[in-house]
Amino acid sequence: MGILETELAELKQCVPKVIADSVVETCVPAMVRVNIQRTKYKQMVVCFQFAPDYPKTRVLIELKSRHISEKLLDGLTKLCEEEAEKYLGKPQVLNVLRFVRKFIDENPLCCCSGEISAIKNKLIVGSDELKLRQKTSSVVLKVVQGSYIIRHNIVIPENYPDKQVSIEEKECNYPPVFRRWFMAQATEIARQCVESPAKKRPKDPPFVLKPSLEPVISFLVSEARKYADMPCKYCNKQAFPQDPKDVETDETAANYVERVYCGHIYHFKCLDTYIRTPPFQGGKKCHTCGLRIYHDRWKLTPETAEARWAHKQAKQRELDEVTDFLT
Ligand SMILES: [Zn+2]
Ligand SMILES: [Zn+2]
Structure with a gap:
């Protein structure tokens, strides 16, 4: 058996055991395809192809995901390639899979990477901030309008977007009645993203669950901006x-x-x-x-x-x- 065939035989055996939540979809010399799915949105398919002189040369890697943004996948592909290069001359696939799984575990915000880019592009301007906190799976939003400031911590739960984000006020110099409104309405917007309306009218379209991070942040940004002036x-x-x-x-x-x-x-x-x-x-x-x-x-x-x-x-x-x- 050649080096590649030996590696493939081992992969079939050990990937499901070593890489949590993984399924080996294809495992032939032309291609290896592994699906890693921690949750519905924390999911990636890793594809490998091998040059004739593999493992002397680096394995070719392609990442696919329905929910993780292209930009993030491109960046992660480069990191995976660097990882594979550490193992030239040796089996590379399992090491890359371990690296991808670790990335998914350590970067829980990957499940809303598309929303985060859209928010940064459309809503965050001037002295505003959107800080990512991977360790606590949260983002801290700060909106500055003149001398009025709001700062909210928004937590993205493990099974996002099936479960909605939760919101916590960190700082806000609007008066209490406005602060209560921001919190109550943001929470309600998040809830409506995941729960169908209690009273359904016959003409309403069927309820479709949707990610709640962007709607909540859009609301907070627009409220913080509009009242100051x-x-x-x-x-x-x-x-x-x-x-x-x-x-x-x-x-x-x-x-x-x-x-x-x-x-x-x-x-x-x-x-x-x-x-x-x-x-x-x-x-x-x-x-x-x-x-x-x-x-x-x-x-x-x-x-x-x-x-x-x-x-x-x-x-x-x-x-x-x-x-x-x-x-
Ligand atoms: Zn009015
Ligand atoms: Zn007046």
Whole structure:
């Protein structure tokens, strides 16, 4: 038996034992093909071809994966070739397979490499950061808009994307009500990527599970950007102060920033004035987008608002009469 035939016979025997989660799909002198699948997305097919003077020359390596990005596969192929070159003159295949398996184990973020490149290309600009933490299978997102900063740790679970990412706030200088909104909505977006809606309408297309990292990061980036400079939709002045240290936290202060159902923001005083001033017909609508304003703090029906307004006006007339009388 030639050197190659001996190596192939050994591979058939030992690859399934030595390389976890592997299947030898082909093992002939023309080609060796091994599928390594740690999870649905942490999966790679490693193909080997041999030159006539193998193992004096390096084995030819090709990596394929449905879920790992081309860019990452190209980089990893080069590393595999360097690994194989360490074993010139000796059997190379098993060493390369060990190297690939180790890479999959030590780089859990490989399962979202495509999403990570897309996020870096489309969303991360200026002083923003997306740091990869392979050891904890997480990414740290930092978005900077003027002096407003958010920093969130996003953990990618082992069986991603079947299970959604989880989100943890590390730093955020928006006021508490905004911080809670960012967290709650990001978590909800992640959940909707993996769970079909509870109430299914007949015309809804069938539910398709999708990766949750990019949708969550897109949301956090866009929220962190939009509020820093957004004007109050009533007085048109910038709602948040230039310096986050001056953010109003007293919910009854005039400059306290309220976020209404549609996502637009108002100063507390501006929104209160607007909601308590006619016309009330059809409910109050957002100045910018025309969507109905719903807010926990103003649960007025148009009728109650109308009645209160009339009452207030009557009081004011009485007061005016008194004032007129006295002056
Ligand atoms: Zn205002
Ligand atoms: Zn609006």
